[in-house]
Amino acid sequence: MHTYSVTEPQPRRCVFPFAAEASQVAGLRRAVRAELAVWGMSALADEAQLIVTELASNVVKHVGQGSVATLVLDAGPNQLRVELHDKSGKEPQHLHPSCDEESGRGLQILGALSTAWGTVRTTVGKAIWCELPLALDETRRRVQRATSVMETYGLAFGGPAAWLTHRTVLEESATSLILDMLHWLTAQGLDPGDILDRAQTRHEAARSNTQRCG
Numbered sequence: 001m002h003t004y005s006v007t008e009p010q011p012r013r014c015v016f017p018f019a020a021e022a023s024q025v026a027g028l029r030r031a032v033r034a035e036l037a038v039w040g041m042s043a044l045a046d047e048a049q050l051i052v053t054e055l056a057s058n059v060v061k062h063v064g065q066g067s068v069a070t071l072v073l074d075a076g077p078n079q080l081r082v083e084l085h086d087k088s089g090k091e092p093q094h095l096h097p098s099c100d101e102e103s104g105r106g107l108q109i110l111g112a113l114s115t116a117w118g119t120v121r122t123t124v125g126k127a128i129w130c131e132l133p134l135a136l137d138e139t140r141r142r143v144q145r146a147t148s149v150m151e152t153y154g155l156a157f158g159g160p161a162a163w164l165t166h167r168t169v170l171e172e173s174a175t176s177l178i179l180d181m182l183h184w185l186t187a188q189g190l191d192p193g194d195i196l197d198r199a200q201t202r203h204e205a206a207r208s209n210t211q212r213c214g
Helices: 022-038 042-062 102-113 138-156 161-165 167-187 192-213
Strands: 012-019 068-075 079-086 116-121 126-133
Touching (some): 012 022, 042 079, 042 126, 167 192
Antiparallel strands (some): 012 068, 068 079
């Protein structure tokens, strides 16, 4: 799959041009999951992948094999917007939810998973868009803040944001960042061990809370 992505730090926006072929859909799904992991939004990966699969498959079936299309991920403060652009001006039919026709399944999924969705004409065709809500609980806020810190930390060493998707590199970079923080705490006259103990206690309490609520 020959795609490229363009990622901007804030707001987060990523563009994936691709060829509308069944063999490309799996690669597109992986790219979406990897990008959301970089953004600290892995909790939305399953829903986003399902929507992308349906939209991309719709292009393959109804616009044409091999046609040029573009997927856009755009994360705002309250939602993740997913857009699928193609070069056909024909809008999808709004089928009744009880309809058994396979071509209507994608639209039903959009309606079930998203807070809003629709179509818009573009200069070259159309775009189908939908928005997934970001449940900004305390855990999600912490993950997003940590993601921003890790991205900045990686860029300080000349690495692209995509390095966060490689587990081995991620683990080593996180260890290095924590080590830097320990040196910084010592330089400030604070006790690194005490800070780590307090952080671990709060982390375990938050996890226990989440498990009880789940």
